[in-house]
Amino acid sequence: MEYFPFRGVIIEKGACLSSFADYVLGCHPSLYRYARSLCGEPQDAEELLQETYKRALAARRKPVVANADEIRPWIFTIMRHVWQNERRRVWRSREVLFEEAPVMSGEYTEFGMTRKLLVSEVRAAVDSLPVTWREIIVMRDMEDLSYAEIAAILGCPIGTVMSRLARARDALRQLLRPRVAISNEVRQ
């Protein structure tokens, strides 16, 4: 399935963008990735995703369709509230702490590293981060949300977003350092 970015919202190619339902459906892949960053496990992420959709659709006040840029931060915020209020206690217990992150093996050679391996390495590194760092990496570097949007979702000042993002990236850099140069070559 192919996606392309549309004013900050990932919309399925060829989709009819005439209704609120279309917009929220367009956020589906993006939301799922954010759910994974919060929950870790695919099954929990799917559960959180569905609950978020139910809450979002039942909400009395929804962003108007004309303001498509507002829809994704709005629904991300709902997801975070659902996760915080109802599931955090359950899911936090499954979280792998950064200090306990496994040391990445160096079995891959410079020439043998494929994109699949790059994805695998990056995912392992991201998954090993604490959830507060993981979610900010996903929102900023994968979902391309702005600092202001992230601050609104997290309910914190932009300065907190910046410092948290800096620490998360430092940690990722440590984990990916041996491979960053290689991965850049692979991408090129």
Add this chain to the structure above:
Amino acid sequence: MINCSEVRPRIALYVDREVAGAEALEFEAHLTECAECRREYDELRETVDAVRGASPIYELPEQSYAAVEGIVADWQRRQGQPRWRKWMPAVAAVVLVAVGAEWWYSAERSGYEQFAVHAHRNYARGTFPLDVVSTQPQVVSDWLVPRVPFHLELPNHPEGGRKPYALAGARLMQYRGEDVAYLAYEMDRKPISLLISSSSRIMPSGGESYKSGGLTFYFSSEQGLRVITWKDKGLTYAQVSDLAVKGAESCVICHGADGERRKFEGLGKRL
């Protein structure tokens, strides 16, 4: 021209395209000249590019589409329904509560009548001795007054004002934790019971109602006995008898003579 101390904390902003215009141009100019800042920028850029290049790292499972589309379709279908359909559960809940309250209220009301009938049966069977036995209203009143939580003064009928019924005595009873007065009368050797309570929770009720003298009397049948309930000056009365007449006609038997008959004007028409 900006210097390193200004550039370093803002490298992430530049990488994330949070700076633009003249500020971005100044930033770029500094990076071309400062090797140290450039190295720091490159390191961050490489990390961010590696993550972005690997994205999406989480693949959306195929089955997720059906689940989410189902939720959205369900919402869309409900949107198309008339507005009143959305309120159906709330309306149903209100109706349920109202029916429950009515049932509870009915149970509360009928409980007092059944209690009166039970007392009457026991008295008629002789298994219910009276605390005070007297045909004198004053004697019975004097005994009851210090024992019940309300003022009670049984009427002394003037001599010559004959009544078809006669007082037999009284007994103190308890109904739901409150003291109530039980008065026993007799008419043609048949017992008539009168229960008096000051509880605000007890409300008179019955199948047929009749208004007279500003009071509403309710008439019902319980276990083959006639029950009349009414409320007057904060007291709730329940009279039980096995009189063969129905409804308000039974009032006339005792109170249809003398000056009291005017209280029941129009009764004949109703009956």
